[in-house]
Amino acid sequence: MICRVWRGWTTVANAQGYDDYLQKELFPRLAKDLGSRGYRGYQLLRLNRDQEVEFMTMLWFESLEQVRSFAGENYEVPVISEKARSLLSHHGDRADHYELAGSHPLGSSNS
Numbered sequence: 797m798i799c800r801v802w803r804g805w806t807t808v809a810n811a812q813g814y815d816d817y818l819q820k821e822l823f824p825r826l827a828k829d830l831g832s833r834g835y836r837g838y839q840l841l842r843l844n845r846d847q848e849v850e851f852m853t854m855l856w857f858e859s860l861e862q863v864r865s866f867a868g869e870n871y872e873v874p875v876i877s878e879k880a881r882s883l884l885s886h887h888g889d890r891a892d893h894y895e896l897a898g899s900h901p902l903g904s905s906n907s
Contacts, residue, residue, distance in 0.1 A: 797836070797896040800855040800863055802874050804887035811849035814883040815842065818853070822877070826855070826866075834862025848885060863893060 806814045823838050834857045841852040857863045864871050872890045 798857045798860050798863055799894045799896060800857065800867075800891050801852065801894060802888055802891040803850060803852050804876075804880070804884045805848045805850050806883055807885050808844075808847065808849060810883045810885070811842070811844070814849075814851065814880070815840075817879055817883060818851070822880070830862075830866055833865055834858040835866070860893060867891070 804814075818840060823840075826835055826838070836856040836858060838856065839854040841854075843850040843852075857866070860871075867873070867875050871893070874887065874889070874891050876884070876887065
């Protein structure tokens with residue numbers, strides 16, 4: 797399992813609009829368009845700071861090959877829509893890709 801991690805920042809005024817865009821438009825579209833091609837969901841982190849809000853997106857794919865099918869051969873370059881660009885004040889210039897090495901949510905049965 798591969799996690800595509802990327803960060804973007806908004807002004808405080810644009811934060812909810814960007815959050816809504818991600819959760820109501822982008823992520824549902826990814827599930828619809830890429831669900832049969834290895835996309836396995838997302839996690840979204842949000843950190844409110846004094847003058848801006850940081851968002852970290854974590855998109856899950858079955859393999860790096862499936863990330864490439866979404867992002868192209870130059871898959872470390874972020875894929876950012878015009879709508880997202882209009883809401884972001886700045887963003888990371890690359891997406892990092894981590895291989896899932898382990899996971900153990902509290903309350904799981906394998907203690």
